[in-house]
Amino acid sequence: SKEQTRALATTNEAAYERARRVIPGGVNSPVRAYRSVGGAPRFLVSARGAYVTDVEGREYVDLVASWGPAILGHAHPEVVQAVQDAASRGLSFGATTPAETELAELVVARLGGGTEVGGLVDEVRLVSTGTEATMTAIRLARGFTGRSLLIKFAGHYHGHSDGLLAEAGSGVATLALPASAGVPEPIAAQTLVLPYNDLDAVRTAFEAHPGEIAAVIVEAAAANMGVVAPLPGFNRGLTELAHEFGALVILDEVLTGFRVSAKGYWGIDTAPFRTEAKPGGWRTFSQETYLPDLVTFGKVIGGGMPLAALGGRREVMEYLAPVGPVYQAGTLSGNPLSVAAGLATLRLADEAVYDRLYHVSETLQREVSTALAAEGVAHTIQRAGNLFSVLFAETPAVNYAQVQAQEAFRFGPFFHAMLEQGVALPPSVFEAWFVTAAHDEAAVERIVDALPAAAKAAAAA
Ligand code: PMP
Missing domain, CATH: 3.90.1150.10 (Aspartate Aminotransferase, domain 1)
Known part of the structure; x- marks a missing residue:
């Protein structure tokens, strides 16, 4: 051309x-x-x-694989065909489509209730970017708990919303400072930034701010500072601590979700027995499950098109508008082309x-x-x-x-x-x-x- x-x-x-x-x-x-x-x-x-x-x-x-989405490789013919078919029916309606329900059902089927280890996701809200998914999950956790503070970990990335562009202050339990120009100090000060893989630091922060912390957000496995896996038991310990102090856990699977397994990193992390390749052989260990309260997806779920999601148990998810009091919206949320690409990609990822x-x-x-x-x-x-x-x-x-x-x-x-x-x-x-x-x-x-x-x-x- x-x-x-x-x-x-x-x-x-x-x-x-x-x-x-x-x-x-x-x-x-x-x-x-x-x-x-x-x-x-x-x-x-x-x-x-x-x-x-x-x-x-x-x-x-x-x-690079578009920073994660392209698990099938670029321009997989069946994914491209699904997008072309969807495009021929209209690019965006600003109304609900049956395919959005199919995609939500697929996510719930993989992570939902009724499994041996218990369910993670009963309901799903589709958005357009990972940034929106985590931003909404945080607002939802604040609305649900009636609290304001957020814990995140140094080196973890959850998108570029104001409160997440924060870096650690002088001590472990002190409120964070802006990590970007343009982020107002009072907004960064709603976040506590802790060292990763350190449950003692998490306990210290909870004890220093009783009844104030709404949620902990954590990458299911950190992969935005290079890859840094959670130490065995970290995600479970974190979830237990948060729940002990009445806070929610937001497990960010934007990068890991549907890439490291059909159930994301949580699927690996909660498998009753986990086998890992180690140099010179294999290692198997048993582990216990844990249930975070909200989980965020992006990248693979849209198969290379702009699509992301948050999900969780019904009680929390129904705090979202129009059912509940926490507002969130999007002109292009659940875009038909994006949903078509996501459905095709997830179905092909066997x-x-x-x-x-x-x-x-x-x-x-x-x-x-x-x-x-x-x-x-x-x-x-x-x-x-x-x-x-x-x-x-x-x-x-x-x-x-x-x-x-x-x-x-x-x-x-x-x-x-x-x-x-x-x-x-x-x-x-x-x-x-x-x-x-x-x-x-x-x-x-x-x-x-x-x-x-x-x-x-x-x-x-
Ligand atoms: N969370 C994680 C773990 C991510 O890796 C990313 C993007 N790299 C985001 C959130 C933000 O997603 P997006 O770029 O789609 O806004």
């Missing part, structure tokens, strides 16, 4: 130059700007399966898809580690389900302070060496690597072949 030809006539540099004149920083979401790795971001024109193509016509094996995601992830973890070890680069593979990231440090990190202490300067050269060889990693060391079920042996081989040179570049940094 004309558009395609015009796009291909340019370079990434030129496209970036042009974009920066009319878009702040040339990007519509900051991490796309290659801020921490340097250079012009790749301007993409198309994506298919495991590959993306930039304006120069160069193809890359993609390990056991074979999850098996493939795990296989690819474990292969890459092993190969990355081998390549870095061969060059003597101190590193740890941080993993949670099929999510992983590389930490440039000898010892595993369990919180944000430890993640920040790594040799982050090694990532830029590593990233660019991979990019030059046709592999697109997330452009920051503080991000998870996302595999897809479309990463076949050829795609994996291309990544593996690129690793030795990238490891050399990291070693030389």
